[in-house]
Amino acid sequence: MITINRERPMSHDPEEVWALLSEPTNLPRIMPRITRVEVGVATPQGIPLTAHFNLGSQLGHRTAPGIFRAVDGRDVSYQCNKPMPILARWLLLPVAAGTLLRATLQFNLKPLLGPLAIMAPMAMIKKNVTGELDLALQRTEQLLRDLSAQSGQA
Numbered sequence: 001m002i003t004i005n006r007e008r009p010m011s012h013d014p015e016e017v018w019a020l021l022s023e024p025t026n027l028p029r030i031m032p033r034i035t036r037v038e039v040g041v042a043t044p045q046g047i048p049l050t051a052h053f054n055l056g057s058q059l060g061h062r063t064a065p066g067i068f069r070a071v072d073g074r075d076v077s078y079q080c081n082k083p084m085p086i087l088a089r090w091l092l093l094p095v096a097a098g099t100l101l102r103a104t105l106q107f108n109l110k111p112l113l114g115p116l117a118i119m120a121p122m123a124m125i126k127k128n129v130t131g132e133l134d135l136a137l138q139r140t141e142q143l144l145r146d147l148s149a150q151s152g153q154a
Contacts, residue, residue, distance in 0.1 A: 001085075004129050007102040008137040012144045014073065014092045014099045020143055021090050022070035024049050027078065030139050031088065032132045035061070039068075049078060084108055101140065105133050 010017055020026055024047055028034045033053050040048030046067040053062050066080025077089040086107045093100040107129075 001106055001108045002126060002129070003104065003106045004126065004133050005102065005104050006130065006133045006137060007100060008134075008141065009095065009097065010099045010101050010141055010144060012098050012141075012148070014094045016144055016147070017092050017099045017101060017140070018070075018073050018076075020140065020147065021076045021092070024068040024078075026143070027051060027068075029143060030136050032135050032139075045069075051078065051080070084110075101137060103133050103137055105129060 021030075024037060024039050027037050027049075034051050035054050036052045038050040038052075040050075046069040048065070049068040050063055050065045053064055062083045064080040064083060064086060066078055066086070068076075068078045070076045074092045075089070076092075077087060079087045084107055087104070089104045089106075091102040091104075093102065
């Protein structure tokens with residue numbers, strides 16, 4: 001299992017960050033590899049969500065049916081088991097200047113790559129995924145700025 005953790009301070013209130021992240025249709029706007037999502041009807045376990053991933057030229061496009069959860073105004077996650085176990089999670093922590101957003105991405109390549117997973121260049125994969133998670137946090141901040149600008153014009 002590979003786990004990447006990143007965090008970024010946001011100059012927006014937790015409620016604003018929550019409004020953006022707790023809407024599952026925003027995932028493609030935030031996560032670089034998600035091209036689109038299909039959102040189901042909410043259940044007590046969460047919202048069924050199928051994410052469509054672009055995993056690059058080697059692994060291609062894959063669909064990942066899973067569950068999207070938004071809990072208590074501070075914890076948002078998407079979890080699936082196929083084509084590989086993935087957990088994407090965002091924790092919103094109120095701070096004096098806004099919100100500290102902590103992002104975690106966990107995944108296991110073995111179900112997707114089989115025995116070849118042992119030969120995967122883990123350092124390079126971790127570096128690339130860290131960059132993608134940083135980009136997701138940057139996109140989140142930019143989307144929040146854009147939404148603030150739009151509401152200021154209204």
